[in-house]
Amino acid sequence: MAKIPEKNYDPKNFEARIYGEWERSGCFHAEADPSKKPFAIVMPPPNITGQLHMGHALDQTLQDVLIRVKRLQGYSALWLPGTDHASIATEVRVAEDILVNEGKTKAELGRDEFLKRAWAWKDLYGGRITEQQRRLGTSCDWERERFTMDEGLNKAVVEQFVRLYEKNYIYKGNRMINWCPVCGTSLSDAEVEHEDREGRYWYFRYPAADGGEGIVVATSRPETMFGDTAIAVHPDDERYRGMIGKMVVLPIVGRRIPVIADPYPDPGKGTGAVKITPAHDPNDFEVGERHGLEQIVCIGPNAKMTAAAGKYEGMDRYDCRRAWVEELAAASGSGGGGYLVKEEKVNIPIGICYRCDTAVEPMVSEQWFVRMDELAKPAIDAAKDGRLTHVPERFEKIYLHWLEDIRDWCISRQLWGGHRIPAYYCDSCGEIIVARERPESCASCGASGLRQDEDVLDTWFSSALWPFSTLGWPENTPDLSYFYPTSVLVTGYDIIFFWVVRMVFSGLEAMGESPFRHVLVHGLVRAEDGVKMSKSLGNGVDPIDIIDRYGADALRFMLINGSAAGGDMRFSTDKIEAARNFANKLWNASRFIIMNTGSDKSVSGLTPGSAFGPEHDQASGYALCLENIPKHRLRDEDLWILKKISDAAIDITRNIESFDLSVATQKIYELVRNEYCDWYIEFVKPRLAGTDEDDKAVARSVLIAALSDLLRLLHPFMPFITEEIWSFMGKDGKLIVDRWPVALDRGEKSPSYVCDQDEDDEAVARAYAKIEMVKEIVRAVRNIRTEAGAAPSRALPITIKLDGDLGREQLDGAGALIGKLANVSKVTVTEDGAGVPDDAMSSILTRLAVYVAADDLLDYGAERERLGKEQSRLEGNIARLRGKLSNEGFTAKAPEHIVQAERDKLATEEDAYEKVVARLSDIADK
């Protein structure tokens, strides 16, 4: 006896085992292989601090589906995994850890000791997420796993930095940056989020130096007054015209500052006069540049006030704000009363650190920057001319919009964990040397003991190199030339700016080509109630919990099936259950197939293959190339299911290749559940129980051939269950490395195309139509049965009355199928109406009518109601169709096949209408 799957579908029994088998077999590994076409995806490297969350699960599943399909299609399909050091996130976590465990701060520990702890921490936790990825079924090439801080990548980072510096794309300068006081580092613009927070405007009077009234300005940040170096007004603002060029006095501080004219102030906002603090506001910084104003830094790096704030030195910025406002309000100004004129509550838009939610402090600071204007251009062009496409398309706009007004990228971070900036300072002569290796001595003055820059690089600087650094760059390795540019990049829309944009311009700069051809963008996975999942809300659903409960296949299927590309989706228990139930259904159906075929020697001799035959040979058609089975032995239902699968396979392949994965899953679902399980298996059951051994063998063979292709189609989405079932089918080799049912990109014809040309295909088309008719009849009988309240167990006799042009032979063999599926005791077929029972329930279908006769079941009331509905439906349709067809515009302009289809439709609807009316009058007095 062959091995049979266990009665209950329980993914825990095999998922982990199968993953282990795959991994050991080496089938995840991809090499540069000139005999195959390359397909490559680099995995967005998760943070080593991270845990797998639903967003990852979606991201991983999308990539895994694409990789598995391409692997089955015979590509050298590389999926390159890795992890990211995520400097800020990791640094904060490790620092917390040290504080808790050792009671020491980062500073107390020192840089070297801290880094040791960080590496130890990475070794301890860095592998956790990759274990979780394995649970999901991630079929990436673990042999190539990389870490953004490993040796090769360090080299790439230094190389890129030096090259960009040498081309003058990287510079060091004193510029306005965003400072996070909690993380203790500068941030790039992309790392700052914006949020409205409750704040106020305080209106303060700055008295004129000559004793006049002076000017009132509004501010939401009074503590920056210590850094004010001017008051700006618009040159056309009548109110202040007389003040321009005069001096005002900074309240209490006493410093004199000029009133300047600049186009920046908007006369309609506030008082129309703006205090200018060049060191702490980006706009003020620019005004200051234009007017040569001094920059006075009054808030220091830890958000504490500097000496510029006088007695407030050392005080927290917000404490200072409160105290300073009080002092200003209480003070007696020159005109008597306080300097505070008024105060109003208002929502202030404020910059927030994307890591810690702290309000960032804009400040002038000396940092390293990447000059963006030149670099952005090729990245813009690549998208515009189609070398880089976004799926869905709308994300291209977002990408372009960001690049088109991009500002220079601040890349230095005041942290320890990360790639240290390869810049060396000579303290003797002040020379700055940027070099691949640490120089022994100063190139300018010869002094030794150069000091390396203390700062590290933005973690995204190394991520930006990921698509080529992981393939060996800057060496020109075989992998690099074979796999670069990669095929698709899959990521969430939330990191387009951080990552995608930077990879593209970095790749174009370093390699001359966009690092990938397509960006497949997905949305967020939200909680069941539509709220964003977040740690702080604690509403996250752990993918591992879900896998434990429902299996990875169900989770994957739900994630893909859940929503269209690019949009946010909700996690849904209902959908997870539906997916698990679907897996269960497949499991049971397969169990049935295996129980009925596995133990039979004659079947194994048939070596059932794919419905598509060997070698992906589309041109030879589908069912007719089933190996070892003479085509005349295939029955109608066999041809029907094989055509169904074949047509669907082509469709599904197209959907996958255009990244419509949710559409693809929907189609597979219907194919497996509705066509294969609900109809085909039921059609075939009597044959399996029959005595015609030859026919039994054919049925078994088709069952297996069809199931094989269904498993192939479903495998990328539900890899575990399909592989497990495959293993019960006595196949050679594993499903994961078997082959895809269709290979559209080879230019094969589709079976439906063949169908029109080939004699065999006419036979298939006839069989197909017949089975569809059988389904209609069966449904009609079941409907009547339900309506009349007949027990399902009770066999009923039926009469089928055919239309004139519908020959009796077109129902040949259908009687048995109908009999079994509709539980019919006897099928009578009549062409002229003779033999139609006088008293019967009826159903009028296209080109035939079905009568179910049983005296005790007659319910003409119900039938009248049903027919009445049918009549009005048909009336509506007929009116619509007639209107359409009598419209000359339609018949003249619409494509011929559409017009013809409408004519045919009208004919059948009119026909049905007449019959319904006739039937209604027949039963009018019953």
Place this chain on the structure above:
RNA sequence: GCGGGCAUAGCUCAGCUGGCUAGAGCACAUGGGUCACAACCAUGGGGUCUGGGGUUCAAGUCCCUAUGCCCGCACCA
């Protein structure tokens, strides 16, 4: 302020380049332990596709507009 998205069955959502009698899952109703499956099977009800214009022979699908939600960028006077 600039830009983008969404509005379809009670709920959650599909519906590609315009050609439907608008679909699925869940929920609901009725019947059924039928020898793969109760994580099941069968049958059924349920929608003027947000409102208003327009383009077209044809609009859920394209354009404009209104309303209501959502998001990104900018904005700390």
